Amino acid sequence: MSTTAPKKKYRSQKAAKRASLAASYVVLTILSLIWIIPILWIVLTAFRNDLNESGEIIGTVTSNFFPNRPGFQNFADLFTFKMNGVEFVFLRWMGNTLLVSVVCCILSTFLILSVAYCISKLRFKMRKGFMKFSMILGLFPGFMSMIAIYYLLKSIGLSGNPDNPALSLVGLMIAYSAGAGMGFQVAKGFFDVIPNSLVESAKLDGCTNFKIFWKIILPLSKPIIIYTALMAFTGPWMDFIFAKVIIGSTNTAYWTVSVGLYSMLYSDKGNPDYFTKFAAGCVMVGIPITALFMFLQRYYVEGVTAGAVKG
């Protein structure tokens, strides 16, 4: 008799566990749906080729969630399309963005990692001063400096240069990468966790500081290198304000995708009719970026955690 009581308790515990697990499934499923619906909707819209009474494709936002007539017309339009007189060179935009982001990725990663290493592992006179300087500078709203950056770039011909508008892209690369070194905190947090004794040991082994960085720290920092590179790479795909100001609204051939997509809807050249094409463009941009992200998710999490924990 005495054995039944605990058994019963055990059984009820198990039941409670199962119930709470079931509740978790329900909640998580609902939440995931909420999270996915907007994205799903954009994807569906991209494939929407619904026709109106006069047999034209409806390009605006419509009330139906699922397309009545699915098709690839929107994607096709992206490459052969003129909107309000603007040549629609989506592929070219993709290429521009890729070029900018690759260069940015290399430059920014180099700057961030080198600064983070210095701040984390070296001790020099201006170290605290540099940290304070970067913190204070980071607190100024970016927009005001944007205007000055535009004119600076312009004055050296890297923005709004009528002879060679392609140089705007170079200007954009510089603008994106220049401030990168100041965002060293996440990488510093990661480097801080690498035991100091490794650095000291290498010092006793006769390494210069450069060699320590190159032969000890970098080989151990794969996650943070990937995280930093990922962040730097995706930046140009997401920003549209800086890009718009620096490249200018007239040089459509040198736009980045985000400027192009944003302009399709919300500019003097935009039109609510382009929404389905906008959605197609979003899918085109979203797929590679999302894939890259998902592929490198592990490193992203590591970076985010390092950044959060060490600030």
Next chain:
Amino acid sequence: MAGLTLKHIYKVYENGHKAVNDFNINIEDKEFIVFVGPSGCGKSTTLRMIAGLEEITAGDLFIGDTLVNDMEPKDRDIAMVFQNYALYPHMSVYENMAFGLRNRKVPEEVIKEKVLNAAKILDIEDYLDRKPKAMSGGQRQRVALGRAIVRDPKVFLLDEPLSNLDAKLRAQMRTEITKLHKSLGTTFIYVTHDQVEAMTMGTRIVVMKLGYVQQIDTPMNLYNKPYNKFVAGFIGTPQMNFFNVRLNRVKDKVEVIFANGNVITVPYEVVAKAPDKYLHSGVEVILGVRPDHVQVSEKKTGLCGVVNVVEHLGNECIIYADLEGNVENAEEKAEEGMSKANSITIKTIEGIEVNQGDKIYLALDPHRIHLFDKETEITIIEEVPHASSFMGKVSAGKLSMFGKSVALPAAVKDALDGKGEVMVDIPPYAVVPGKDFALEVHDVEELGDVRLASLINGDRYLYAIVDKKVKKGDTYEFALHLDKVTFHAGDEVALAPIGEEEALIGTFSKADRRENRERVIDFFYNINGVPVLAPRENGYKMNQVEGNKCYKNNYKFVINRKAIKLAEEGIEGDVKEILDYGYISYAKLDVNGQEILVEAPVGLADSKVYISFAGEDVAVHSLDIDMRIC
């Protein structure tokens, strides 16, 4: 291969925390030195300063004969084994060991030979291709050692290398490191918090606490002659028992009276070197006795306790007992960190039948007891006693002591006139050959360089440092250097001894001059506006340690009194008094408000004199923090 010398080493962090205070040691070549102490005692900091990983705030560090304070770690020719091994995770064992040599551009064949050789010594030949991650803690430890071995360093530094291993492995590695030390014949400096490691491995041990060196000695000396209560408690397991006791001398015995009323007696010889003031049950002292030196007695003794716990360890057994008797404010004492005031640990051989609750009688080995002052916690039985105290009588300018009566020099006479009975603390070195007194030599001890004679005076001994001629049974004729003794009248100090050093406060400055059209900087200590040329290297040290503020701040200049001379010009002082001690005389000077004593002839008639001394004889101390800068 080289020895190491640390002279007045300090480490002070920017926030003012002093991690290491005035560390002095001379390490011989091939020694195995262990730094031991609880965490935060500065042992690791000291090691890291030796390695060059931490800057030395003040002091000089020599490896061999080279001053290495400003030398890069890689140029110091040292190797270090870290607590967490610090193996490069992305390199194989071979690469880890070869890395340091490759950086030094050693040819690849030599590297290979050295690595294989080290691997053989450490028995890790089979793992050379593995990454550290795929190895056990003990194997990693070996790799870390191997990485140090291949470098053939002058000095081997080990920072708690065994603390990440389990107990069994630790014991094994302990013997291996000792063996390694023997076979390599290199100086080893080993940091640990584990006193067992320290005792088993070190040829000498440095015990540290809160940045201060407590004692530097061989393991046996640390165990048998701990300098203070901390060392006594830190070395040895189970920990030494401590009790608050009073001592009372009864003829040739001394009663040890415990706080709970228990009394045991020990022979007087055991405590003969203790100052007399402790022996009249007036002052509480701390009695320390190791569990090994307490025995359960068959006979009834003055000390009894009730068994609390018995731990059988097979070959020996440890008994924890509570002392019987009422203990006044026992709890209060327990808080003070006494080993629970009335509890005692006994380590004895197996075979004694005791059980919890039994009442047992305890016997202490009287020759293995330790006594510490309650305030300072320093032992009161020093090998060369601080001073021995005797009563004397002053009357009509004469001091009667040791059955003789001698005329007092003027300075003593003035201070003691009319005091009558005085207590005289006589340090052994104040007893010098002379004709004033004569006592029989009871015994002569050879303590290293010194010969310490105990002279019989009544039922007690006067200790004196004597030369080789003096033998047991002689009658030793001696005099006293009265400037080195302390006279007590009642509870007051009637005349204090005169120390070896004087301190003056002043500033530091520099000045340029031209020498063959080259600019030369001279540094000066300024006392009362009078510059004293400082050694140039001290000038640089001041700049290095104190920065720009060295020209603004005040400093304490400590000068050996022997170095201070009266001169034609120099620092001005008003003569306030002439102190005549017979064999020597001093002038008491007022140097702008600072009082100092200077050796001076009795006949000094001037009211103003000038003193001078060489900059080389001056030690500069910081006033902000208690630190000797150079």
Next chain:
Amino acid sequence: MAKAKQIGANKKRNWFLRTWDNFVFKLEEFGKRFVDGSIGTKLSHFVFGAGNFYHKQYIKGALFLLLQVGIILFMVLCPSVNGEYYGYKALVNLALGGSKGGEFDKETGEQLPPSDDKLRLLFGLVTIAVIVIFFIIWLANIKSSYKADLDVKQGKKPTTFIEDLKELLDTRFHLLMLTPTLVAALVFTLLPTIFMICMAFTTYNDFDMTAENTTLFYWNGVNNFVYMFTGQSQLGKEISARFFPVLGWTFLWAIFATFTCYFGGIILAILINKKGLMGKKIFRTAFVLTIAIPQFISLLAVRNLFSSYGPVNTLLQNMGLISEPIGFFGLNDNDNEILAKVMVIVINMWLGIPYTMLMTSGILMNIPTDLYEAGQIDGASKTKMFWKITLPYVIFVTTPYLIGSFIGNINSFNTIFLLTGGGPTYSGYKAGGTDLLVTWLYKLTIENGEYNTGAVIGIMTFIITATITLITYTRSKAYNEEDTFQ
């Protein structure tokens, strides 16, 4: 003895005095260097690199000389871009303020074109920066020469160029590594920031960014600040009427946005990481999608999803819950402001929660298991363990993130700009109901050319964020113990 102690006491000087002392000391050293240095060092006070040439360090000397010549040429020749000058002319222009367009040239009688005032201010600042750099190079060149002097005096050879380079790889590695970032930050962050601060003290405002039309800029002292707070001038009145509401909403937003995402993320992470839950990866992927997809895409998608003719409004209408489409995001003037505010916070949760979830998942896996085991042995229940172990640990570890994310939210531009555009529009000057200080700043400057007013608001925003940051960071453990020695 008492007197001696008084003599001995070293007074701790305050920061200003210490800095002044240091400065005087440096000045003395500077003087000494001139007096004691070799001919080369003396000469290098006037000709850069002279000392290096003297010590046969030709490459270094040539580099210094080149810099000196370059900068002097820059100052004298005054290169111009778009008709605006650098060099000494820029300094004159900076001091005088803008030229009045439309004036007539006295000699030719031609009408002068108006100046480009943004450039005028900017070029003036650049020129000042160049002068500062000139000064720094000057000092470095003297120091370098003097160091060679000392080496020679001590019987050593002056360092060769190769040795200098090697030193850059070791003891001065930080110089090599930080210089690119510092230069970039100076040019592209500090200079623009000073530019912006300067704007707040000018009359500069124009309605077109492309500078075809130009209004004039004059130094205006603190008038812009005064106008804003006293409400003189029509613009000042409208701005000051809106400043505190916008500030209040910015704070409210930052608090809500931070804490909803923070705790939402923690809860979600705990749900997903529940023991025995299957398909963790699938769930996680669903949430992480919002991070992976470029933010402007997902935000614009949501905006359109909730638009008047979008699926949500239609669905609600079909269900009979509403008769007219709702303006969720206050895009029309008479839309509900509260609803718009709630919506941006909710959508921000949609964006932010996955981020915290990912981070917390990482941390949850790192919680030392012995904490839980101890809890289990003590008989603590699951909920109790969550409240007593999990949550405190996570919060403890993520405090720096929390502070950072609060500051980030104060300056959160994308969410507001892309969802509501600051709407619903308010009668006051340019600031809508959901406008934050930053989006307001954007509207004032980029959209409306009110640069000086925008700069004033920018400075206010900076002061607020800086105050919060300094207070919280300096008090947080991570900052204070950053350098503690283990």
